[in-house]
Amino acid sequence: MPKVSVLNSIERKSILLLGDFLIILTSLNLLVNHAIDKEYISIELKTFVFVFGVFSYFSLSYILDFYNLEKIARRRYVVSQSVYISSLYVFLVFIFTVFTYDVSFWRIPLLSFLLLTPIEIGLWRLFFSNVFKIIPTTKKVLYIYDGNVEENLKEQIAYINGDGTNTFYKVKLTYEINNKAPFLQKKKFLEAIEKIDTWILNVRNYDDLTKPLEELLLDSILKKKEVISYTSFYENTYEAMPIKSQHHSFYELLQLKNKKIRYLQVLFSFIVNFTLSCSVGIVFFLVCPFVWFFNLFFNKGPLFYTQERVGQYGKEFKIYKFRSMVIDAEKSGAKMATKNDTRITPFGKILRTFRIDELPQIISVIQGKMTFIGPRPERKVFVDQLNKMLPFYGIRHLFKPGITGWAQVKYKYGEDLEDSIRKLEYDLYYIKNKSITLDLRIIFKTMTTVLFSRGI
Known part of the structure; x- marks a missing residue:
């Protein structure tokens, strides 16, 4: 059969x-x-x-x-x-x-x-x-890896099996290519491989694959089984880059060599920024008097909140928002906003729910410090910490930061440095795959976020 x-x-x-x-x-x-x-x-x-x-x-x-x-x-x-x-x-x-x-x-x-x-x-x-x-709903996976990723093995298998989403993949077998045990010759292991639907490979050097393993892999390809790299799986499934896999050079990850200039993309970005800046700017000026009025009763204090953020090429600039927290919210030191943050005022919670607090950022767009779509600008204190933790973090600063972006619409509001690491995966995916189609998806998802009050 x-x-x-x-x-x-x-x-x-x-x-x-x-x-x-x-x-x-x-x-x-x-x-x-x-x-x-x-x-x-x-x-x-x-x-x-x-x-x-x-x-x-x-x-x-x-x-x-x-x-x-x-x-x-x-x-x-x-x-x-x-x-x-x-x-x-x-x-x-x-x-x-x-x-x-x-x-x-x-x-x-x-x-x-x-x-x-x-x-x-x-x-x-x-x-x-x-x-x-x-009919069968999940592909049985043979995960091939080398010793360099062994410390993150459980985490990588969890991503393949599904990290908060149904990937339709399930790891049934694992094989470490530097393992000297003769597993590949064992009848039980070979029978198990026959039941496998997909090979996922996460190795630094494909020359390290042994001859018997290469023969099995080729045989699986001839039997029309799926053979993909861990990077391809992660990118296709999560629409992000696996920065923790540790098997990518700077150029392999972002494919920056021989990058063609896409004039249509540049023109589209200009039109989008100009159109949305005008429309959002009008909304900002219309909303401003109402926010000022309600601030008098429910959020006493300054109307705007300003903060230094890191922009293109690592240069700091001033960002503007409607104030949604109590005055002196950071008197004990810099701290990321969290869900149900006690520093957020009742009126500020309404502003955040409908993303009204973000509207004044249009001032930075008009000044040329930001764009409408791009990586979210972070504060220098957090950027310095993340630069030490992640070798690729500075790549975000090749582009102007944005009011909205792929990381903003795909991942929850960042509450800690671990969340910032996950959001970096989406930023790198956007930088690598930047296109008109992806920008349109971001615009649609942003509309959904605002209309249905998703996020905190």
Whole structure:
């Protein structure tokens, strides 16, 4: 009996997305070619409705985390979110069509579009989640490593098995390449390798792989088994860089050699910064009088809080925020903000919940000290400590710091130096993979954070 192939998270999301895409195209076809009276139909109408429909559905899905595989596994979530998101989608498309074009509709096809689309999306996602309860859901992993990573072995295996997320990988076997014991010749070990789906390698020098191990690895590749490096696994799964794996030179980690200048990316960054600076600046000036007024009663003291932060090339600059803590919050010394921090005032908690306290940072953007998207600026006292702990920390300062960024939207509010280390992994991922697509994802995730008050 042939072995059933185990799909990773990217492959599963691709199947889910393809199913959604086909249903959306079918629903839009029903609306355009059957629900709208033919005398109003034109090529322009068809094009704009299809483009708007696809864009609005996948934008809503991304913002509302509709492709989270762990949540999709829960039946109650699947039904409720399917109805909620697809109902929003059909409503937006209907409103867009009515207000953009002067059209009339046939009632039954229109009702079919409005009612059947949420049902179809819900049934498709229920089918998807049930299928993966039947077929294998987790890849069995053989983890190959050398003696240099042995002290972090448990932590690395924990990341492969899942650190707060379902990776769909599970370490079943480990092998240390410098081990002199003849494990590779043992029948029991060879039989166990046959049941393995994926090899994950974390070695400094691939020349250290023994001949028998290379033969087994090649045999696994020929049998169409997955063979990847630990860095590739970590980057694809967590969308961050594994700075603790200790198997990367400066150039290998960030691929800075022969880096091409992406003029489109530069132009896009300028447009994004200019547009968002104008819009956020307007919001800042509109909100300022209200924050000042409520400060008089619920947060007595200065309106703004200023602090020195480390910016591009390690130069310090002054950052501005609406004050959310008591006066002299750091009279006993520098301390990172924590969840349920007693120094935060009741009104300050509201400011932080909706990220209103961050708005004055737009002043630093206008001054050219910050950009809208980039690594979060830290204080020098913490930067000095982290530079001693991490050889790659200073790389963050190659770029201007940002109001929002990949680390800010992917990881919780930093409470200690360990959190700063984890956030550095996301900063390095952003620096290495900086692109228009990634910047758009950050903007969408920032909108989600503000709209749904995520974080502290």
